[in-house]
Amino acid sequence: MxxxxxxxxxxSKIAKQYTDxxxxxxxxxxxxxxxxxFLANQDxxxxxYAEWTGKTSRSLGFEYELVEVEKENLEEEIYKANANDDIxxxxxxxxxxNNRQDQYxxxxxxxxxxxxxxxxTYISNMYHNIRFLDDDLKQKKSILPCTPLAIVKILExxxxxxxxxxxxxxxYGKTVxxxxxxxxxxxxxxxxxxxxxxxxxxxxxxxxQKFERGDGLHLKHHRVIDNIKESLQDVAAKSDVIITGVxxxxxxxxxxxxxxxxxxxxxxxxxxxxxxxxxxxxxxxxPMIGKVTIAMLLRNLxxxxxxxxxxxENIII
Amino acid sequence: MxxxxxxxxxxSKIAKQYTDxxxxxxxxxxxxxxxxxFLANQDxxxxxYAEWTGKTSRSLGFEYELVEVEKENLEEEIYKANANDDIxxxxxxxxxxNNRQDQYxxxxxxxxxxxxxxxxTYISNMYHNIRFLDDDLKQKKSILPCTPLAIVKILExxxxxxxxxxxxxxxYGKTVxxxxxxxxxxxxxxxxxxxxxxxxxxxxxxxxQKFERGDGLHLKHHRVIDNIKESLQDVAAKSDVIITGVxxxxxxxxxxxxxxxxxxxxxxxxxxxxxxxxxxxxxxxxPMIGKVTIAMLLRNLxxxxxxxxxxxENIII
Numbered sequence: 001m002x003x004x005x006x007x008x009x010x011x012s013k014i015a016k017q018y019t020d021x022x023x024x025x026x027x028x029x030x031x032x033x034x035x036x037x038f039l040a041n042q043d044x045x046x047x048x049y050a051e052w053t054g055k056t057s058r059s060l061g062f063e064y065e066l067v068e069v070e071k072e073n074l075e076e077e078i079y080k081a082n083a084n085d086d087i088x089x090x091x092x093x094x095x096x097x098n099n100r101q102d103q104y105x106x107x108x109x110x111x112x113x114x115x116x117x118x119x120x121t122y123i124s125n126m127y128h129n130i131r132f133l134d135d136d137l138k139q140k141k142s143i144l145p146c147t148p149l150a151i152v153k154i155l156e157x158x159x160x161x162x163x164x165x166x167x168x169x170x171x172y173g174k175t176v177x178x179x180x181x182x183x184x185x186x187x188x189x190x191x192x193x194x195x196x197x198x199x200x201x202x203x204x205x206x207x208x209q210k211f212e213r214g215d216g217l218h219l220k221h222h223r224v225i226d227n228i229k230e231s232l233q234d235v236a237a238k239s240d241v242i243i244t245g246v247x248x249x250x251x252x253x254x255x256x257x258x259x260x261x262x263x264x265x266x267x268x269x270x271x272x273x274x275x276x277x278x279x280x281x282x283x284x285x286x287p288m289i290g291k292v293t294i295a296m297l298l299r300n301l302x303x304x305x306x307x308x309x310x311x312x313e314n315i316i317i
Numbered sequence: 318m319x320x321x322x323x324x325x326x327x328x329s330k331i332a333k334q335y336t337d338x339x340x341x342x343x344x345x346x347x348x349x350x351x352x353x354x355f356l357a358n359q360d361x362x363x364x365x366y367a368e369w370t371g372k373t374s375r376s377l378g379f380e381y382e383l384v385e386v387e388k389e390n391l392e393e394e395i396y397k398a399n400a401n402d403d404i405x406x407x408x409x410x411x412x413x414x415n416n417r418q419d420q421y422x423x424x425x426x427x428x429x430x431x432x433x434x435x436x437x438t439y440i441s442n443m444y445h446n447i448r449f450l451d452d453d454l455k456q457k458k459s460i461l462p463c464t465p466l467a468i469v470k471i472l473e474x475x476x477x478x479x480x481x482x483x484x485x486x487x488x489y490g491k492t493v494x495x496x497x498x499x500x501x502x503x504x505x506x507x508x509x510x511x512x513x514x515x516x517x518x519x520x521x522x523x524x525x526q527k528f529e530r531g532d533g534l535h536l537k538h539h540r541v542i543d544n545i546k547e548s549l550q551d552v553a554a555k556s557d558v559i560i561t562g563v564x565x566x567x568x569x570x571x572x573x574x575x576x577x578x579x580x581x582x583x584x585x586x587x588x589x590x591x592x593x594x595x596x597x598x599x600x601x602x603x604p605m606i607g608k609v610t611i612a613m614l615l616r617n618l619x620x621x622x623x624x625x626x627x628x629x630e631n632i633i634i
Contacts, residue, residue: 072541075444100500103420107437120424120437127392183417224389 006279011291014157018295019060025302025315026061033301034063035089035115036081040074040096050093056294062301071096075108082110088310089115089301103183112308115300117143118184126188129195133307140307143300147267148189150292151243152196158263158284160241161196171198175238179203179253180245185267189243194223201228201235208235233257241265242282244272255281265289323596328608331474335612336377342619342632343378350618351380352406352432353398357391357413367410373611379618388413392425399427405627406432406618420500429625432617434460435501443505446512450624457624460617464584465506467609468560469513475580475601477558478513488515492555496520496570497562502584506560511540518545518552525552550574558582559599561589572598582606 026032035057039050050066057064069077074096081087090113094102111119117126125131125142133140144152155161161170176193180186181204190202194211202209202224210225228235236242236257244253245267252274258264258281265286266272278285302317304310311317343349352374356367367383374381386394391413398404407430411419428436434443442448442459450457461469472478478487493510497503498521507519511528519526519541527542545552553559553574561570562584569591575581575598582603583589595602619634621627628634 079445100417100420101504103417104437104440104500108441120421123421124425128396183421187418 004277004279006282006285008279008285008287009158011154011286011289014154014286015291015295018153018292018299022060022295022298022302025317028315029061029312032061032063033088033305034065034086035091035298035301036087037064037066037091037093038074038077038081039066039068039093040071041093046093052290053091053294053297056291057298060295060298062298074105078105078108082108082113087113088305089113091115091297112304114143115146115297115304117145117149117300119143123183123188127191141303143303144192144296145184145188146296146300147185147289147293148192149296149300150289151185151189151265151267152192153296154265154286154289154292155193155241155263158286160263165197168195169197171196174198174240175201175235176241176243177201177203177232177235177239178243178245179232179272180243180267181209182245185245201230201239203232203235208232244268246270246272258282267293321594321596323599323602325596325602325604326475328471328603328606331471331603332608332612335470335609335616339377339612339615339619342634345632346378346629349378349380350405350615350622351382351403352408352615352618353382353384353404354408354410355391355394355398356383356385356410357388358410363410369607370408370611370614373608374615377612377615379615391422395422395425399425399430404430405622406430408432408614429621431460432463432614432621434462434466434617436460440500440505444508458620460620461509461613462501462505463613463617464502464606464610465509466613466617467606468502468506468582468584469509470613471582471603471606471609472510472558472580475603477580482514485512486514488513491515491557492518492552493558493560494518494520494549494552494556495560495562496549496589497560497584498526499562502562518547518556520549520552525549561585563587563589575599584610 037050037053039047054064054066067077081090090109092105092109096102096105106118107120111121122143126144131142132138133142160174165172171193176198178186178190178200181202186202190200190211194200194213197213200211202211208228210228212223237259239259239262241263242258243265247268249270251272253272255274255277260281261283263284264273264278264282267289271287306317354367354370356364371381371383384394398407407426409422409426413419413422423435424437428438439460443461448459449455450459477491482489488510493515495503495507495517498519503519507517507528511517511530514530517528519528525545527545529540554576556576556579558580559575560582564585566587568589570589572591572594577598578600580601581590581595581599584606588604623634
């Protein structure tokens, strides 16, 4: 095998401009913003991840408190945190029950403290390309879900967004395949990229859907086309970008499906690309994205504080 | 087998007081309330059910329109119906995608038109025993999810609620087993009955939880105890009421577990009790509840109209 032409780009490098910005802002604040994380499962890897978010948050000038609770007390603890003026942001580590009750619990987080951007109003605004909570005054930015937002920022860094094109059209001509259609990442991400002009193939275990910018009279947002007859191999062959998020150590995206020179990004904790040969095909490969995601989560926290008039007036985020 | 002592009680009989009330109210209105149902799946039994709700609604003085849409257009159609002043209530027939996207779609229905009572705010209010949307003026009633509400009304009819006890305590001393812990029926029902003083065993395929009235400082509502060591047989043996909702024709609640004289209610479309012998044990048996549920759905519709000042002022619901 010849030495591959492709390059690995680490999330830490992409995150740097955002972490620098966060440090610059938090250093100017009279009081550290305070994030609380709720952990209600016994999974040691979830605890490790929670502790990592804590460490990262503290290194960027935030206060972080990890609260371990019993599942059956989680809802009451979230409501207490909602009502506590000293807490600026809340993150809940899922899965808790690993069923629909988890979605209920996610919605219990106050819209004013939802750093993950998973409140129904935020998600609905994102799907409908509504950028502000107050559509009249445009003072309060609608929060974007942090993992999809991180992937948008990564695509910007990698030059997939073309700044010669106008706002809302910067992905025009680009084709993207996303292997994941969760409500937390895959589906919102497909909509975000389609809203910016891309043709997106959204792949899950059942089917492939095509997302493109819609032409609805009432909702100026992406539209979805079901019943795509093309296979994963067909859509990958057309894709400038392939993004994977399959939560299984057994899954590997077939390297031979990747178009020469494509950009490959993996957001799963497991490595969904075969690291032995992915760079024989991919031009740029981002093996994990966590550091960008947490930067977006903390950025969301500052945005929420701005929305709620909790930031000094001269601070712009 | 001797002739059983138990009696079957039909939902139509229980529903009558509510359907009479609905007819009495709609006959006084200058314009028929209008309900729209969205059907986005190809299942013939879903269509039959939708047509049945239409027929029942019309017979009670409501206008009903069934709109069949493609899945990918459903969200936009819901938003159009939200904005249409001629539509008073919206019902969406699930499953559509049969995954988490369905919960997203459910939340797209405007809180002002959500006759099923499944908006997050309604469900959260129910769990926290909050009865009004405007806690200060107490003019706008918070809507209860219609199937759990129907079961409460059935329990009232059957005399399980004891009117000698004070409000919020009328199930004191009663033990109830509920075989179903869905977010739509089983879990909210367990909370509603616990909030009224019952001890509730909530059974699903994984475990048994115990719900009882809580003593939280902040949330005056039920509390949940996980890790119950008792078996289904143990909890059924103590239960005055057994309520089933298992969506499978294969499931039958074991008749031998039923305490002599218990009340048995099935809310699944499939018959979860063995009709050959359930009345050898049960004192009262309600084989299906659909007619009460639809009465509650239409009652919710009138409540929503009252909340939104769309009912004539002299009408009380």
